[in-house]
Amino acid sequence: MQRSFLAFLALPLLLACGSPGAGPDKTNTADTLATDTFKWEVDQFGDVRILRYQVPGWEQLSLQQKKLAYYLTMAGLSARDIIWDQNYRHNLTVRRALETIIKDYKGERSGAEWDAFMTYAKEIFFANGIHHHYGMDKFTPEFPRAYMDTLVAASGAKLPKEVVDILFDPAIDAKKVSLDKDKDLVLASAVNFYGDDVNAKEVDAFYTAMEVKGDTTPLSYGLNSKLVRGKDGKLMERTWKIGGMYGAALQESVKWLEQAMDVAENDQQRKAIKLLIEYYRTGDLKTWDDFNVAWVQDTAGTVDFIQGFVEVYNDPLGKRGSYESIVEVNDPIATKSMSVIQENAQWFEDHSPLLPEHKKKKVVGITYRFINAVGESGDAAPSTPIGVNLPNADWIRKDHGSKSISLGNIIDAYDKSSGQSSLKEFCYDQAEIDRAVKYGSLAGNLHTALHEVVGHASGQIEPGIGGPDATLKSYASTLEEGRADLVALYFMMDPKMVELGVMPSLDAGKAEYDGYIRNGLMVQLRRLKMGKQVEEAHMRNRQWVSAWVYEKGQPDSVIVKVERDGKTYFHIRDYDKLRTLFGDLLREVQRIKSQGDFQAGHDLVENYGVKVDPTLHAEILKRAENIKTAPYAGFIQPRLLPVTDANGNITDVKVEYPDDFVQQMLEYGEKYSFLPAVN
Numbered sequence: 001m002q003r004s005f006l007a008f009l010a011l012p013l014l015l016a017c018g019s020p021g022a023g024p025d026k027t028n029t030a031d032t033l034a035t036d037t038f039k040w041e042v043d044q045f046g047d048v049r050i051l052r053y054q055v056p057g058w059e060q061l062s063l064q065q066k067k068l069a070y071y072l073t074m075a076g077l078s079a080r081d082i083i084w085d086q087n088y089r090h091n092l093t094v095r096r097a098l099e100t101i102i103k104d105y106k107g108e109r110s111g112a113e114w115d116a117f118m119t120y121a122k123e124i125f126f127a128n129g130i131h132h133h134y135g136m137d138k139f140t141p142e143f144p145r146a147y148m149d150t151l152v153a154a155s156g157a158k159l160p161k162e163v164v165d166i167l168f169d170p171a172i173d174a175k176k177v178s179l180d181k182d183k184d185l186v187l188a189s190a191v192n193f194y195g196d197d198v199n200a201k202e203v204d205a206f207y208t209a210m211e212v213k214g215d216t217t218p219l220s221y222g223l224n225s226k227l228v229r230g231k232d233g234k235l236m237e238r239t240w241k242i243g244g245m246y247g248a249a250l251q252e253s254v255k256w257l258e259q260a261m262d263v264a265e266n267d268q269q270r271k272a273i274k275l276l277i278e279y280y281r282t283g284d285l286k287t288w289d290d291f292n293v294a295w296v297q298d299t300a301g302t303v304d305f306i307q308g309f310v311e312v313y314n315d316p317l318g319k320r321g322s323y324e325s326i327v328e329v330n331d332p333i334a335t336k337s338m339s340v341i342q343e344n345a346q347w348f349e350d351h352s353p354l355l356p357e358h359k360k361k362k363v364v365g366i367t368y369r370f371i372n373a374v375g376e377s378g379d380a381a382p383s384t385p386i387g388v389n390l391p392n393a394d395w396i397r398k399d400h401g402s403k404s405i406s407l408g409n410i411i412d413a414y415d416k417s418s419g420q421s422s423l424k425e426f427c428y429d430q431a432e433i434d435r436a437v438k439y440g441s442l443a444g445n446l447h448t449a450l451h452e453v454v455g456h457a458s459g460q461i462e463p464g465i466g467g468p469d470a471t472l473k474s475y476a477s478t479l480e481e482g483r484a485d486l487v488a489l490y491f492m493m494d495p496k497m498v499e500l501g502v503m504p505s506l507d508a509g510k511a512e513y514d515g516y517i518r519n520g521l522m523v524q525l526r527r528l529k530m531g532k533q534v535e536e537a538h539m540r541n542r543q544w545v546s547a548w549v550y551e552k553g554q555p556d557s558v559i560v561k562v563e564r565d566g567k568t569y570f571h572i573r574d575y576d577k578l579r580t581l582f583g584d585l586l587r588e589v590q591r592i593k594s595q596g597d598f599q600a601g602h603d604l605v606e607n608y609g610v611k612v613d614p615t616l617h618a619e620i621l622k623r624a625e626n627i628k629t630a631p632y633a634g635f636i637q638p639r640l641l642p643v644t645d646a647n648g649n650i651t652d653v654k655v656e657y658p659d660d661f662v663q664q665m666l667e668y669g670e671k672y673s674f675l676p677a678v679n
């Protein structure tokens with residue numbers, strides 16, 4: 001549950017500031033790559049932009065490291081079908097039909113209907129399915145059903161009528177993940193984690209019965225299976241493993257992982273890969289924990305990876321992991337410039353506004369690195385996180401530590417591809433714009449570092465209280481993300497940051513406050529359709545954090561709402577008082593987590609994080625039309641190409657940067673598709 005995103009308006013400073021020179025030491029790009037002529041943005045459709053990223057430092061890797069990165073990337077791609085099927089049970093059928101139509105349709109390939117069809121197809125490729133990757137709503141085809149029938153018939157695509165019905169009927173499976181508290185979350189969610197007739201109450205009962213009281217190293221129950229009703233009417237897990245559900249894809253993945261094991265950089269890394277293979281073979285969750293412990297202790301290698309059923313955002317009950325793969329190489333220089341925060345983690349904990357009993361006496365095992373992504377797939381592509389903190393199991397984090405990374409080259413690509421139009425539209429005055437331009441990139445990086453390193457690692461739960469997933473249920477994710485944001489916000493205005501030499505002045509902190517409030521109270525509404533409430537965990541937390549401090553600061557006019565020429569602005573008048581309010585809220589949110597206070601967590605999120613002022617919402621949507629940039633972005637992946645000698649031995653691995661999104665999707669569909677349509 002610990003990952004951060006940098007979709008355009010999520011952290012607008014970093015993206016909108018357009019000052020690629022700022023931020024941590026960017027010598028990571030000081031190599032032979034031509035960054036000036038590189039085409040960062042290559043496509044735009046629906047509400048997304050398609051970007052590309054570079055892999056700086058690739059040529060400096062040894063052949064062994066290149067091979068390792070290549071094998072791991074192939075392992076990741078080989079199982080990419082899984083995310084499609086997890087997202088929705090008909091997704092693979094739909095995707096293959098789209099691929100066939102795009103490849104084989106011989107009729108007119110232009111005009112309004114064809115264009116609408118291609119936009120629809122690209123949206124689905126982007127989302128790994130027929131539901132929006134972030135908003136969770138099912139896509140609406142903007143062309144007639146008869147046209148789809150024509151394309152299917154003329155191309156020979158296999159798309160059963162029953163599935164076409166679903167695509168064109170807005171009422172069926174309308175939402176991938178529903179967090180609407182008035183509904184049964186499992187029944188109301190289209191995601192393919194539960195049998196059609198399984199409800200939330202049954203799922204709760206099933207896993208409550210599995211829990212062992214007092215277990216200090218609990219397994220991640222439900223992480224790697226679909227829960228269905230067996231022939232006897234009782235619930236049973238269909239485990240994702242070789243020989244089980246998704247076995248064919250995992251089998252392919254393991255072939256590559258075995259080769260990766262042979263070229264591992266050290267024994268610890270080899271041990272981790274071996275355990276991952278064993279986990280894919282057995283589906284044993286104890287082996288998954290063993291893998292994570294081995295993986296978190298593998299800190300010496302230059303190449304690293306994330307793979308498996310990891311993040312649980314796509315399950316309304318937060319149990320089942322979505323398949324993802326990220327292969328990465330270290331960026332030692334940028335990491336060094338940020339490690340100072342890591343070295344001072346205990347100072348931050350000691351000086352945080354938490355209640356004394358909720359502070360960690362000893363902050364364990366935080367590592368923080370800026371890495372460069374080499375290849376992403378599954379739930380991590382095309383839309384990608386920009387920061388990740390793993391593993392997710394609380395007890396492993398406590399006993400063995402965790403790894404925090406920022407994806408430096410991805411952040412760089414965002415920076416280089418975006419302009420200042422959002423700032424001009426939503427900033428209160430020129431001073432705010434100037435601060436954002438000057439410090440936005442740095443502030444964003446520091447926020448990420450504080451959020452991941454100090455934020456998620458901070459605080460402790462009171463004895464006898466269960467983990468937040470058990471006590472705070474569907475509010476756990478948004479409360480945890482908000483808590484980590486609050487830690488970051490609190491310290492962004494601490495003179496210690498200047499003293500440590502990571503920011504030149506507290507103006508960088510002010511820029512972060514400006515951006516956070518602007519986004520949380522206003523700009524992010526652009527990502528919601530009219531009439532919708534906020535559901536996504538990160539969007540919720542940005543709103544409840546911002547709305548709470550806005551309300552509590554009203555007696556002192558800490559943040560004022562200004563109407564000017566029919567436009568709303570939020571202007572921060574007192575940064576120090578705002579910092580105090582962030583601290584007050586942090587203390588309260590930590591108390592909620594530490595004591596498992598479900599009611600208080602529920603009230604905070606529901607009262608501040610969910611509801612939307614329709615007048616303001618309409619205004620923001622209208623103003624957003626002035627900005628041409630799409631609110632979401634994702635990436636075309638680099639292509640790794642092995643060079644072989646006469647004996648078939650790999651002598652080098654080259655990196656290519658494809659620039660056609662649809663072509664890449666078709667290529668992936670041809671090369672890396674191993675699952676049947678129905679699983």
Ligand code: ZN
Nearest residue numbers: 002003481484
């Ligand atoms: Zn986080």
